[in-house]
Amino acid sequence: MIYNLLATMASGFESLTAKELQNLGYETQTENGRVLFSGTQEDIVNSNLWLRTADRIKIIVADFKATSFEELFDKINEIAWDEYLPMNASFPVNARSVKSKLFSTRDIQAISKKSIVNKLSDIYHRRGILPESGSTYAIEVRIVKDNVEITLDTTGESLFKRGYRIEHGGAPLKENFAAALVMLTNWHADMPFYDPTTGSGTIPIEAALIAKNIAPGLNRKFAFEEFDWFDDSLLSSAKETAKKQIKDINLNIFASDIDQNMIDVAKLNANNAGVLHDITFKQIALKDLKIEESNGVLISNPPYGVRMKDTEEVHQLYKQMGDVFEKLDHWSKYYLTSDLDFQGFYGKQATKRRKLYNGAIRTDYFQYWA
Structure with a gap:
């Protein structure tokens, strides 16, 4: 399966991340704070493993326009969520809104969560609250000028967490x-x-x-x-x-x-x-x-x-x-x-x-x- 993917990074580093992805063999499209590309599960692995300047790699699950909460609910409900979330998935939903008719992030988050729960309950024949006792699948609903983008985070802790820095000073660089x-x-x-x-x-x-x-x-x-x-x-x-591929050099x-x-x-x-x-x-x-x-x-x-x-x-x-x-x-x-x-x-x-x-x-x- 080919996924639409995006890498996020700090403002000012877009060109560096785009170049890294291009060096890995991907065609890219650069936007503010993110670089778009596409790939398979293997590419999700490689981009997470190799990118030095990015923060996260996300799957773009869906994108559409919505100007009402009813429209938002219905279109999220149309997504084949069982392709991403098992019945016991823990799926926190984060929301962001910029220059959109739907501006309350709290309401966007609640409506989106409710829609996903409704869809999964139908798919898995569950009534009431889903257990959410399994692995975490972090979802973000991002609305910019009424355009909705639903993403699934594949990274977890930000990519700056390399795992080597046990001790640091008072104000360390990421x-x-x-x-x-x-x-x-x-x-x-x-x-x-x-x-x-x-x-x-x-x-x-x-x-x-x-x-x-x-x-x-x-x-x-x-x-x-x-x-x-x-x-x-x-x-x-x-x-x-x-x-x-590690080089043995002085x-x-x-x-x-x-x-x-x-x-x-x-x-x-x-x-x-x-x-x-x-x-x-x-x-x-x-x-x-x-x-x-x-x-x-x-x-x-x-x-x-x-x-x-x-x-x-x-x-x-x-x-x-x-x-x-x-x-x-x-x-x-x-x-x-x-x-x-x-x-x-x-x-x-x-x-x-x-x-x-x-x-x-x-x-x-x-x-x-x-």
């Missing part, structure tokens, strides 16, 4: 966000890489996973594994294939932080990700850094003003970064911060800046190309 930062640079595996404010180590770990071609979903579980209609053998087969990846406790955390996370021996970690203050390598890429996610009470301390750090790193003529430097005055304190205008959202925080990715 793993898929960190991967995207690396993929937005010109770095290749044969080049030096440095993260001088590494915290829990997410950025260099993601860089190592990319360089070694380690599938980001290799050590995690997915919602589709519990679907009673899903072929159990597909994931195990895909993981075995992925393991054979990497020049360096990461440092002023806090030894964070270095210890980063090492633990790198070990869990299987890349501890691919990254050189060191506890050192930024102002004391001496980088001997050339033609490399540096990525830093320094503290933002919102994460430190003393903004003067943050600005002093930015000045130190400019003093230390602008001497690296043959390095490309990339800095993520919510402080839009970063360039002034750093002491140089960026070659390019890109607006991104780190969760709800508006950030800019300041890029200084060699």
